[in-house]
Amino acid sequence: MQITLKNLMRNYENVHAVQDVSLSIPENRIFGIIGLSGAGKSTLVRLVSLLEKPDSGEVWYDDMRVDNLPEKEIIQRRRHIGMIFQNFNLFSSRTAGQNIAYPMEICKYQKDEIKSRVRELLELVGLSDRENAPISTLSGGQKQRIAIARALACKPDILFCDEATSALDPKTTQSILSLIKDIQRKMNLTVVMITHQMEVVRDACDYVAVLSEGKVVEQGTVKDIFAQPKTNVTKEFLSHLTTNTANVRDDGVVIWSDVPARYTLRFLNDRVETPVISDIIREFDVVFNISGAGIQKVGDTKMGTMVCDISGPEEAVKAALEAIKERGVIVEEVQA
Protein backbone atom coordinates (compact mmCIF):
# COMPACT_ATOMS: atom_id res chain seq x y z
CA MET A 1 0.00 0.00 0.00
CA GLN A 2 1.43 3.30 -1.09
CA ILE A 3 0.57 6.33 1.00
CA THR A 4 0.51 9.83 -0.43
CA LEU A 5 0.10 12.96 1.63
CA LYS A 6 -0.76 16.21 -0.12
CA ASN A 7 -0.32 19.56 1.60
CA LEU A 8 -1.50 18.30 4.98
CA MET A 9 -2.31 20.98 7.51
CA ARG A 10 -3.51 20.65 11.10
CA ASN A 11 -3.67 23.37 13.73
CA TYR A 12 -4.56 23.21 17.38
CA GLU A 13 -5.75 26.61 18.44
CA ASN A 14 -2.61 28.65 17.79
CA VAL A 15 -0.21 25.79 17.36
CA HIS A 16 0.64 24.79 13.82
CA ALA A 17 1.21 21.13 14.56
CA VAL A 18 1.48 20.06 10.94
CA GLN A 19 1.87 22.63 8.21
CA ASP A 20 1.93 21.79 4.57
CA VAL A 21 3.34 18.28 4.66
CA SER A 22 3.51 16.46 1.35
CA LEU A 23 5.05 13.03 1.35
CA SER A 24 5.00 9.98 -0.78
CA ILE A 25 5.50 6.79 1.21
CA PRO A 26 6.43 3.89 -1.08
CA GLU A 27 4.84 0.51 -0.57
CA ASN A 28 6.58 -2.49 0.95
CA ARG A 29 9.26 -0.33 2.52
CA ILE A 30 10.08 0.89 5.97
CA PHE A 31 9.67 4.65 6.00
CA GLY A 32 11.00 6.62 8.95
CA ILE A 33 9.67 9.97 10.06
CA ILE A 34 12.08 11.55 12.49
CA GLY A 35 11.67 14.70 14.50
CA LEU A 36 12.18 16.13 17.97
CA SER A 37 9.24 16.23 20.36
CA GLY A 38 6.93 18.99 19.24
CA ALA A 39 7.93 18.63 15.61
CA GLY A 40 4.45 17.40 14.73
CA LYS A 41 5.19 13.68 14.45
CA SER A 42 2.33 12.50 16.62
CA THR A 43 -0.17 14.74 14.86
CA LEU A 44 1.12 13.56 11.50
CA VAL A 45 0.71 9.91 12.43
CA ARG A 46 -2.80 10.57 13.72
CA LEU A 47 -3.66 12.19 10.40
CA VAL A 48 -2.13 9.44 8.29
CA SER A 49 -3.71 6.70 10.38
CA LEU A 50 -7.14 8.35 10.06
CA LEU A 51 -7.54 9.03 13.77
CA GLU A 52 -7.92 12.70 13.00
CA LYS A 53 -9.02 14.72 10.03
CA PRO A 54 -6.69 17.36 8.59
CA ASP A 55 -7.79 21.01 8.45
CA SER A 56 -6.78 20.91 4.83
CA GLY A 57 -4.86 18.63 2.50
CA GLU A 58 -5.39 15.05 1.44
CA VAL A 59 -4.38 11.54 2.47
CA TRP A 60 -4.33 8.87 -0.22
CA TYR A 61 -3.94 5.12 0.20
CA ASP A 62 -2.97 3.88 -3.25
CA ASP A 63 -5.56 5.42 -5.59
CA MET A 64 -8.12 6.13 -2.93
CA ARG A 65 -8.56 9.33 -1.02
CA VAL A 66 -9.23 8.35 2.59
CA ASP A 67 -9.20 11.48 4.74
CA ASN A 68 -12.71 12.52 3.68
CA LEU A 69 -14.41 9.13 3.97
CA PRO A 70 -17.56 8.91 6.10
CA GLU A 71 -17.01 7.62 9.65
CA LYS A 72 -18.34 4.14 8.87
CA GLU A 73 -15.90 3.60 6.04
CA ILE A 74 -13.05 5.07 8.06
CA ILE A 75 -13.75 2.45 10.74
CA GLN A 76 -13.63 -0.27 8.06
CA ARG A 77 -10.41 1.20 6.66
CA ARG A 78 -8.80 1.30 10.11
CA ARG A 79 -9.30 -2.44 10.44
CA HIS A 80 -6.63 -2.85 7.80
CA ILE A 81 -4.16 -0.64 9.59
CA GLY A 82 -1.88 -1.94 12.29
CA MET A 83 -0.40 0.36 14.88
CA ILE A 84 1.99 -0.03 17.79
CA PHE A 85 2.80 2.52 20.43
CA GLN A 86 5.49 3.68 22.80
CA ASN A 87 3.48 2.55 25.83
CA PHE A 88 2.27 -0.64 24.15
CA ASN A 89 -1.37 0.16 25.05
CA LEU A 90 -2.35 -3.43 25.72
CA PHE A 91 -5.63 -4.27 27.44
CA SER A 92 -4.88 -5.12 31.05
CA SER A 93 -8.24 -6.87 31.34
CA ARG A 94 -7.10 -9.44 28.77
CA THR A 95 -4.32 -11.99 28.67
CA ALA A 96 -1.62 -11.82 26.02
CA GLY A 97 -3.55 -14.15 23.75
CA GLN A 98 -6.86 -12.35 24.29
CA ASN A 99 -5.16 -9.07 23.40
CA ILE A 100 -4.17 -10.52 20.05
CA ALA A 101 -7.72 -11.81 19.61
CA TYR A 102 -9.33 -8.40 20.13
CA PRO A 103 -9.04 -6.96 16.60
CA MET A 104 -10.30 -10.25 15.18
CA GLU A 105 -13.27 -10.19 17.56
CA ILE A 106 -14.31 -6.75 16.40
CA CYS A 107 -13.86 -7.83 12.78
CA LYS A 108 -16.19 -10.76 13.53
CA TYR A 109 -13.78 -13.60 12.79
CA GLN A 110 -14.96 -17.13 13.61
CA LYS A 111 -13.94 -18.43 17.05
CA ASP A 112 -11.82 -21.29 15.68
CA GLU A 113 -10.15 -18.97 13.24
CA ILE A 114 -9.27 -16.55 16.03
CA LYS A 115 -7.83 -19.36 18.10
CA SER A 116 -5.55 -20.69 15.41
CA ARG A 117 -4.47 -17.23 14.27
CA VAL A 118 -3.59 -16.22 17.84
CA ARG A 119 -1.32 -19.27 18.04
CA GLU A 120 0.21 -18.45 14.69
CA LEU A 121 0.89 -14.85 15.70
CA LEU A 122 2.33 -15.80 19.08
CA GLU A 123 4.72 -18.05 17.24
CA LEU A 124 5.61 -15.28 14.81
CA VAL A 125 6.64 -12.97 17.64
CA GLY A 126 8.31 -15.77 19.58
CA LEU A 127 6.01 -15.87 22.61
CA SER A 128 4.13 -19.12 22.10
CA ASP A 129 4.43 -20.01 25.78
CA ARG A 130 2.87 -16.79 27.03
CA GLU A 131 -0.63 -17.10 25.57
CA ASN A 132 -2.37 -17.04 28.95
CA ALA A 133 -0.01 -14.63 30.65
CA PRO A 134 -1.54 -11.52 32.26
CA ILE A 135 -0.09 -8.38 30.67
CA SER A 136 1.52 -7.17 33.88
CA THR A 137 3.76 -10.24 33.97
CA LEU A 138 5.38 -9.42 30.62
CA SER A 139 8.58 -7.43 30.14
CA GLY A 140 8.63 -4.30 27.99
CA GLY A 141 9.99 -6.16 24.99
CA GLN A 142 7.42 -8.93 25.38
CA LYS A 143 4.63 -6.38 25.66
CA GLN A 144 5.73 -4.78 22.41
CA ARG A 145 5.87 -8.20 20.75
CA ILE A 146 2.30 -8.89 21.84
CA ALA A 147 1.33 -5.42 20.59
CA ILE A 148 2.93 -6.24 17.24
CA ALA A 149 1.07 -9.54 17.06
CA ARG A 150 -2.17 -7.71 17.88
CA ALA A 151 -1.47 -5.08 15.21
CA LEU A 152 -0.94 -7.80 12.61
CA ALA A 153 -3.97 -9.89 13.57
CA CYS A 154 -6.29 -8.72 10.81
CA LYS A 155 -3.54 -8.85 8.15
CA PRO A 156 -3.09 -5.11 7.70
CA ASP A 157 -1.39 -3.58 4.70
CA ILE A 158 0.13 -0.74 6.72
CA LEU A 159 1.90 -0.83 10.07
CA PHE A 160 2.42 2.41 11.97
CA CYS A 161 5.02 2.41 14.71
CA ASP A 162 4.60 5.44 16.94
CA GLU A 163 7.82 5.70 18.96
CA ALA A 164 7.55 1.95 19.30
CA THR A 165 11.02 1.45 20.73
CA SER A 166 11.38 4.63 22.77
CA ALA A 167 10.48 2.95 26.05
CA LEU A 168 12.81 0.01 25.50
CA ASP A 169 16.47 -0.52 26.33
CA PRO A 170 18.98 -0.65 23.43
CA LYS A 171 19.15 -4.44 23.26
CA THR A 172 15.38 -4.89 23.26
CA THR A 173 15.10 -2.06 20.73
CA GLN A 174 17.33 -4.00 18.38
CA SER A 175 15.34 -7.19 18.75
CA ILE A 176 12.05 -5.37 18.17
CA LEU A 177 13.48 -3.61 15.11
CA SER A 178 14.70 -6.83 13.61
CA LEU A 179 11.29 -8.40 14.29
CA ILE A 180 9.60 -5.51 12.47
CA LYS A 181 12.02 -5.82 9.55
CA ASP A 182 11.44 -9.54 9.42
CA ILE A 183 7.65 -9.15 9.46
CA GLN A 184 7.78 -6.37 6.85
CA ARG A 185 9.48 -8.75 4.43
CA LYS A 186 7.24 -11.69 5.24
CA MET A 187 3.94 -9.84 5.02
CA ASN A 188 4.68 -7.23 2.34
CA LEU A 189 3.82 -4.43 4.69
CA THR A 190 4.26 -0.73 4.28
CA VAL A 191 5.79 0.32 7.58
CA VAL A 192 5.82 3.91 8.82
CA MET A 193 8.07 4.49 11.80
CA ILE A 194 7.70 7.65 13.81
CA THR A 195 10.71 8.21 16.03
CA HIS A 196 13.11 10.69 17.57
CA GLN A 197 15.98 8.19 17.54
CA MET A 198 18.32 8.31 14.56
CA GLU A 199 19.48 4.81 15.56
CA VAL A 200 16.04 3.47 14.69
CA VAL A 201 16.16 5.11 11.26
CA ARG A 202 19.66 3.82 10.64
CA ASP A 203 18.97 0.29 11.79
CA ALA A 204 15.54 -0.27 10.31
CA CYS A 205 14.43 2.21 7.69
CA ASP A 206 14.84 2.37 3.93
CA TYR A 207 13.60 5.93 3.56
CA VAL A 208 13.42 8.81 5.98
CA ALA A 209 11.73 12.19 6.21
CA VAL A 210 12.99 14.73 8.72
CA LEU A 211 10.23 16.71 10.37
CA SER A 212 10.85 20.06 12.02
CA GLU A 213 8.27 22.56 13.23
CA GLY A 214 5.51 20.82 11.36
CA LYS A 215 7.33 20.70 8.04
CA VAL A 216 9.33 18.11 6.18
CA VAL A 217 12.78 19.66 5.89
CA GLU A 218 14.55 16.79 4.23
CA GLN A 219 13.71 13.39 2.80
CA GLY A 220 15.31 10.62 0.83
CA THR A 221 16.84 7.20 1.20
CA VAL A 222 18.50 6.60 4.54
CA LYS A 223 21.81 6.04 2.76
CA ASP A 224 21.69 9.42 1.06
CA ILE A 225 20.57 11.32 4.12
CA PHE A 226 23.30 9.77 6.23
CA ALA A 227 25.98 10.37 3.61
CA GLN A 228 24.95 13.92 2.76
CA PRO A 229 22.72 15.60 5.30
CA LYS A 230 21.67 19.00 4.01
CA THR A 231 19.84 20.73 6.83
CA ASN A 232 21.06 21.59 10.29
CA VAL A 233 18.23 19.63 11.88
CA THR A 234 19.42 16.46 10.18
CA LYS A 235 23.06 17.11 11.01
CA GLU A 236 22.06 17.65 14.62
CA PHE A 237 20.31 14.26 14.66
CA LEU A 238 23.30 12.56 13.10
CA SER A 239 25.70 14.10 15.60
CA HIS A 240 23.84 12.49 18.48
CA LEU A 241 24.06 9.12 16.88
CA THR A 242 25.75 6.61 19.09
CA THR A 243 27.61 3.64 17.74
CA ASN A 244 25.60 0.74 16.57
CA THR A 245 24.49 -0.64 19.87
CA ALA A 246 24.36 -4.21 18.67
CA ASN A 247 28.14 -4.24 18.31
CA VAL A 248 29.03 -2.53 21.53
CA ARG A 249 30.00 -4.78 24.40
CA ASP A 250 29.20 -3.86 27.95
CA ASP A 251 32.76 -2.60 28.44
CA GLY A 252 32.36 -0.11 25.61
CA VAL A 253 34.45 -2.01 23.09
CA VAL A 254 33.19 -1.82 19.53
CA ILE A 255 33.46 -5.13 17.75
CA TRP A 256 33.30 -5.04 13.98
CA SER A 257 34.32 -8.57 13.17
CA ASP A 258 32.24 -11.63 13.84
CA VAL A 259 35.32 -13.85 14.19
CA PRO A 260 36.28 -14.13 17.84
CA ALA A 261 39.80 -12.90 18.46
CA ARG A 262 42.33 -14.53 20.72
CA TYR A 263 43.93 -11.60 22.51
CA THR A 264 42.66 -8.66 24.44
CA LEU A 265 45.22 -5.92 25.01
CA ARG A 266 44.63 -3.27 27.63
CA PHE A 267 46.56 -0.01 27.42
CA LEU A 268 46.68 2.03 30.57
CA ASN A 269 46.99 5.77 30.99
CA ASP A 270 50.08 7.26 29.29
CA ARG A 271 50.62 4.27 27.12
CA VAL A 272 47.36 4.80 25.37
CA GLU A 273 49.03 7.27 23.09
CA THR A 274 52.37 5.52 22.34
CA PRO A 275 52.55 3.57 19.08
CA VAL A 276 53.04 0.14 20.70
CA ILE A 277 51.53 -1.82 17.85
CA SER A 278 53.58 -0.10 15.14
CA ASP A 279 56.77 -0.67 17.13
CA ILE A 280 56.01 -4.34 17.60
CA ILE A 281 55.23 -4.90 13.93
CA ARG A 282 58.51 -3.26 12.96
CA GLU A 283 60.46 -5.28 15.46
CA PHE A 284 58.92 -8.73 15.03
CA ASP A 285 57.66 -10.76 12.14
CA VAL A 286 54.01 -10.61 13.18
CA VAL A 287 50.71 -9.34 11.81
CA PHE A 288 47.88 -7.86 13.86
CA ASN A 289 44.32 -8.44 12.90
CA ILE A 290 42.26 -6.02 14.94
CA SER A 291 38.61 -6.95 15.36
CA GLY A 292 37.50 -4.51 17.98
CA ALA A 293 38.61 -1.58 20.10
CA GLY A 294 37.43 1.04 22.52
CA ILE A 295 38.44 3.50 25.19
CA GLN A 296 37.07 3.56 28.69
CA LYS A 297 37.54 5.96 31.53
CA VAL A 298 38.41 4.13 34.70
CA GLY A 299 38.34 6.63 37.51
CA ASP A 300 40.80 9.32 36.45
CA THR A 301 42.71 7.18 33.99
CA LYS A 302 41.89 6.20 30.47
CA MET A 303 42.10 2.59 29.44
CA GLY A 304 42.25 1.51 25.84
CA THR A 305 41.11 -1.95 24.93
CA MET A 306 41.96 -3.75 21.73
CA VAL A 307 40.67 -7.12 20.66
CA CYS A 308 42.94 -8.74 18.09
CA ASP A 309 44.64 -11.78 16.69
CA ILE A 310 48.37 -11.91 16.32
CA SER A 311 49.72 -14.19 13.65
CA GLY A 312 53.14 -15.10 12.36
CA PRO A 313 55.79 -17.72 13.21
CA GLU A 314 55.11 -19.15 16.64
CA GLU A 315 58.43 -17.90 18.04
CA ALA A 316 57.84 -14.39 16.76
CA VAL A 317 54.35 -14.24 18.24
CA LYS A 318 55.67 -15.36 21.61
CA ALA A 319 58.43 -12.79 21.54
CA ALA A 320 56.04 -10.08 20.38
CA LEU A 321 53.67 -10.83 23.26
CA GLU A 322 56.55 -10.61 25.71
CA ALA A 323 57.59 -7.28 24.23
CA ILE A 324 54.05 -5.98 24.45
CA LYS A 325 53.85 -6.96 28.11
CA GLU A 326 57.24 -5.33 28.73
CA ARG A 327 55.79 -2.05 27.53
CA GLY A 328 53.20 -2.22 30.30
CA VAL A 329 50.32 -3.43 28.21
CA ILE A 330 48.10 -6.00 29.89
CA VAL A 331 47.55 -9.03 27.67
CA GLU A 332 44.65 -11.37 28.16
CA GLU A 333 44.51 -14.49 26.13
CA VAL A 334 41.39 -16.45 25.33
CA GLN A 335 42.25 -20.12 25.41
CA ALA A 336 41.04 -21.68 22.24
Added chain:
Amino acid sequence: MKGLTPAIWKLIGQSTLQTLEMVSLSTLFSVLLGLPLGILLCITSPASQGGIRPKPVLNEILSRIVNILRSFPFIILIIVLFPLSRLIVGTAIGTKSTIVPLSIAAAPFVARIVETSLKEVDPGVIQAARTMGSTNSQIVFKVLLPEALPSLISGLTLTIINLIGYSAMAGAVGGGGLGDLAIRYGYQRFRPEVMAVAVIVILVLVEVIQFIGNKISAHMMAKR
Protein backbone atom coordinates in the same frame (compact mmCIF):
# COMPACT_ATOMS: atom_id res chain seq x y z
CA MET B 1 -30.97 -7.63 77.76
CA LYS B 2 -34.19 -9.15 79.07
CA GLY B 3 -36.12 -6.92 76.69
CA LEU B 4 -34.92 -9.07 73.81
CA THR B 5 -37.75 -11.58 73.82
CA PRO B 6 -38.14 -14.22 71.13
CA ALA B 7 -40.80 -12.02 69.55
CA ILE B 8 -38.35 -9.14 69.31
CA TRP B 9 -35.68 -11.40 67.83
CA LYS B 10 -38.18 -12.51 65.24
CA LEU B 11 -38.89 -8.88 64.48
CA ILE B 12 -35.16 -8.19 64.13
CA GLY B 13 -34.89 -11.08 61.73
CA GLN B 14 -37.77 -9.81 59.65
CA SER B 15 -36.37 -6.29 59.62
CA THR B 16 -32.98 -7.57 58.53
CA LEU B 17 -34.61 -9.41 55.65
CA GLN B 18 -36.51 -6.25 54.75
CA THR B 19 -33.29 -4.24 54.75
CA LEU B 20 -31.60 -6.84 52.59
CA GLU B 21 -34.53 -6.79 50.19
CA MET B 22 -34.53 -2.99 50.00
CA VAL B 23 -30.79 -2.76 49.54
CA SER B 24 -30.45 -5.52 46.98
CA LEU B 25 -33.37 -4.37 44.83
CA SER B 26 -32.45 -0.70 45.00
CA THR B 27 -28.85 -1.61 44.16
CA LEU B 28 -30.11 -3.47 41.12
CA PHE B 29 -32.37 -0.62 39.97
CA SER B 30 -29.84 2.11 40.71
CA VAL B 31 -27.25 0.24 38.64
CA LEU B 32 -29.79 -0.23 35.84
CA LEU B 33 -30.40 3.51 35.86
CA GLY B 34 -26.93 4.72 36.81
CA LEU B 35 -24.73 2.53 34.61
CA PRO B 36 -26.08 3.77 31.26
CA LEU B 37 -26.16 7.32 32.63
CA GLY B 38 -22.52 7.02 33.75
CA ILE B 39 -21.47 5.59 30.39
CA LEU B 40 -23.29 8.43 28.65
CA LEU B 41 -21.63 10.99 30.92
CA CYS B 42 -18.23 9.53 30.08
CA ILE B 43 -18.55 9.20 26.33
CA THR B 44 -20.25 12.57 25.77
CA SER B 45 -17.61 14.47 27.76
CA PRO B 46 -15.05 16.61 25.86
CA ALA B 47 -12.41 14.67 23.96
CA SER B 48 -9.76 16.10 26.28
CA GLN B 49 -11.42 14.26 29.18
CA GLY B 50 -11.61 11.00 27.35
CA GLY B 51 -14.97 11.41 25.65
CA ILE B 52 -15.15 9.17 22.61
CA ARG B 53 -18.22 10.93 21.28
CA PRO B 54 -18.28 14.47 22.67
CA LYS B 55 -21.71 16.08 22.95
CA PRO B 56 -21.17 19.18 25.07
CA VAL B 57 -24.83 20.21 25.50
CA LEU B 58 -26.14 16.75 26.39
CA ASN B 59 -23.21 16.23 28.72
CA GLU B 60 -23.93 19.51 30.50
CA ILE B 61 -27.63 18.73 30.92
CA LEU B 62 -26.98 15.21 32.26
CA SER B 63 -24.30 16.50 34.56
CA ARG B 64 -26.68 19.13 36.00
CA ILE B 65 -29.45 16.59 36.61
CA VAL B 66 -27.03 14.27 38.36
CA ASN B 67 -25.70 17.08 40.53
CA ILE B 68 -29.17 18.24 41.55
CA LEU B 69 -30.27 14.71 42.46
CA ARG B 70 -27.07 14.10 44.39
CA SER B 71 -27.33 17.26 46.44
CA PHE B 72 -30.99 16.66 47.26
CA PRO B 73 -31.38 15.71 50.94
CA PHE B 74 -32.47 12.09 50.94
CA ILE B 75 -35.17 12.41 53.51
CA ILE B 76 -36.80 15.18 51.44
CA LEU B 77 -36.39 13.12 48.28
CA ILE B 78 -38.41 10.29 49.78
CA ILE B 79 -41.26 12.64 50.57
CA VAL B 80 -41.09 14.32 47.16
CA LEU B 81 -41.18 10.91 45.54
CA PHE B 82 -44.19 9.65 47.49
CA PRO B 83 -46.49 10.18 44.48
CA LEU B 84 -44.09 8.29 42.23
CA SER B 85 -43.84 5.41 44.71
CA ARG B 86 -47.61 5.30 44.90
CA LEU B 87 -47.78 5.22 41.11
CA ILE B 88 -45.24 2.41 40.72
CA VAL B 89 -45.77 0.26 43.80
CA GLY B 90 -49.31 1.30 44.71
CA THR B 91 -48.39 2.57 48.17
CA ALA B 92 -46.05 5.17 49.65
CA ILE B 93 -45.13 3.32 52.82
CA GLY B 94 -43.37 0.06 53.51
CA THR B 95 -40.33 -1.72 52.16
CA LYS B 96 -41.31 -1.97 48.53
CA SER B 97 -42.24 1.66 48.13
CA THR B 98 -38.95 2.74 49.69
CA ILE B 99 -37.10 1.02 46.88
CA VAL B 100 -38.25 3.77 44.50
CA PRO B 101 -36.62 6.76 46.26
CA LEU B 102 -33.61 4.61 47.21
CA SER B 103 -32.99 3.68 43.58
CA ILE B 104 -33.47 7.21 42.37
CA ALA B 105 -31.22 8.63 45.08
CA ALA B 106 -28.45 6.12 44.38
CA ALA B 107 -28.65 6.21 40.57
CA PRO B 108 -26.81 9.55 40.14
CA PHE B 109 -24.24 8.36 42.65
CA VAL B 110 -23.72 5.21 40.59
CA ALA B 111 -23.57 7.35 37.43
CA ARG B 112 -20.73 9.47 38.82
CA ILE B 113 -18.85 6.41 40.05
CA VAL B 114 -19.17 4.75 36.65
CA GLU B 115 -18.13 7.96 34.90
CA THR B 116 -15.04 8.38 37.08
CA SER B 117 -14.05 4.72 36.73
CA LEU B 118 -14.37 4.82 32.95
CA LYS B 119 -12.41 8.05 32.69
CA GLU B 120 -9.55 6.41 34.54
CA VAL B 121 -9.02 3.96 31.69
CA ASP B 122 -5.72 4.72 29.96
CA PRO B 123 -6.44 7.00 26.96
CA GLY B 124 -3.68 5.19 25.06
CA VAL B 125 -5.58 1.92 25.30
CA ILE B 126 -8.70 3.63 23.94
CA GLN B 127 -6.65 5.11 21.12
CA ALA B 128 -5.30 1.66 20.32
CA ALA B 129 -8.84 0.27 20.21
CA ARG B 130 -9.89 3.09 17.89
CA THR B 131 -6.97 2.54 15.51
CA MET B 132 -7.99 -1.09 15.26
CA GLY B 133 -11.35 0.04 13.92
CA SER B 134 -13.52 -0.44 17.01
CA THR B 135 -16.94 1.15 16.89
CA ASN B 136 -17.95 3.31 19.84
CA SER B 137 -20.13 0.57 21.32
CA GLN B 138 -17.26 -1.93 20.98
CA ILE B 139 -15.02 0.52 22.82
CA VAL B 140 -17.58 0.84 25.61
CA PHE B 141 -18.40 -2.84 26.04
CA LYS B 142 -15.16 -4.53 25.07
CA VAL B 143 -12.64 -1.99 26.34
CA LEU B 144 -13.92 0.63 28.79
CA LEU B 145 -16.12 -1.58 30.98
CA PRO B 146 -13.73 -4.58 31.21
CA GLU B 147 -10.73 -2.33 31.79
CA ALA B 148 -12.55 -0.44 34.54
CA LEU B 149 -14.10 -3.52 36.15
CA PRO B 150 -12.07 -3.65 39.39
CA SER B 151 -12.74 0.02 39.95
CA LEU B 152 -16.43 -0.48 39.13
CA ILE B 153 -16.64 -3.27 41.69
CA SER B 154 -15.19 -0.98 44.35
CA GLY B 155 -17.74 1.62 43.36
CA LEU B 156 -20.54 -0.91 43.59
CA THR B 157 -19.40 -1.86 47.10
CA LEU B 158 -19.52 1.78 48.07
CA THR B 159 -23.00 2.13 46.57
CA ILE B 160 -24.36 -0.85 48.52
CA ILE B 161 -22.95 0.49 51.76
CA ASN B 162 -24.45 3.90 51.07
CA LEU B 163 -27.78 2.25 50.36
CA ILE B 164 -27.67 0.42 53.69
CA GLY B 165 -27.26 3.80 55.35
CA TYR B 166 -30.03 5.36 53.25
CA SER B 167 -32.38 2.45 53.88
CA ALA B 168 -32.00 2.98 57.63
CA MET B 169 -32.90 6.61 57.10
CA ALA B 170 -35.96 5.60 55.11
CA GLY B 171 -37.14 3.88 58.26
CA ALA B 172 -37.86 7.31 59.71
CA VAL B 173 -40.72 7.82 57.26
CA GLY B 174 -42.22 4.36 57.51
CA GLY B 175 -39.92 2.56 55.16
CA GLY B 176 -39.50 -0.66 57.11
CA GLY B 177 -36.25 -2.49 57.74
CA LEU B 178 -33.70 -2.16 60.52
CA GLY B 179 -33.83 1.65 60.61
CA ASP B 180 -37.57 1.54 61.10
CA LEU B 181 -37.18 -1.02 63.88
CA ALA B 182 -34.54 1.03 65.65
CA ILE B 183 -36.69 4.13 65.55
CA ARG B 184 -40.04 2.61 66.44
CA TYR B 185 -38.94 0.15 69.12
CA GLY B 186 -35.62 1.54 70.22
CA TYR B 187 -36.33 5.26 70.19
CA GLN B 188 -40.07 5.77 70.43
CA ARG B 189 -40.66 2.92 72.91
CA PHE B 190 -37.51 3.52 74.92
CA ARG B 191 -35.87 0.16 74.29
CA PRO B 192 -32.22 0.95 73.69
CA GLU B 193 -31.30 -2.74 73.51
CA VAL B 194 -33.40 -3.10 70.34
CA MET B 195 -31.74 -0.03 68.87
CA ALA B 196 -28.31 -1.43 69.76
CA VAL B 197 -29.01 -4.76 68.09
CA ALA B 198 -30.37 -3.05 64.98
CA VAL B 199 -27.27 -0.89 64.74
CA ILE B 200 -24.98 -3.87 65.27
CA VAL B 201 -26.72 -5.81 62.50
CA ILE B 202 -26.27 -2.82 60.17
CA LEU B 203 -22.58 -2.58 61.10
CA VAL B 204 -22.09 -6.27 60.43
CA LEU B 205 -23.84 -5.96 57.06
CA VAL B 206 -21.56 -3.09 56.07
CA GLU B 207 -18.46 -4.98 57.14
CA VAL B 208 -19.46 -8.10 55.25
CA ILE B 209 -20.26 -6.17 52.05
CA GLN B 210 -16.98 -4.26 52.25
CA PHE B 211 -15.04 -7.46 52.84
CA ILE B 212 -16.62 -9.23 49.88
CA GLY B 213 -16.17 -6.18 47.64
CA ASN B 214 -12.49 -5.85 48.54
CA LYS B 215 -11.92 -9.55 47.97
CA ILE B 216 -13.48 -9.52 44.49
CA SER B 217 -11.62 -6.37 43.49
CA ALA B 218 -8.30 -7.70 44.77
CA HIS B 219 -8.86 -11.02 43.06
CA MET B 220 -9.41 -9.25 39.75
CA MET B 221 -6.34 -7.07 40.11
CA ALA B 222 -4.23 -10.10 40.94
CA LYS B 223 -5.16 -11.68 37.62
CA ARG B 224 -4.04 -8.65 35.58
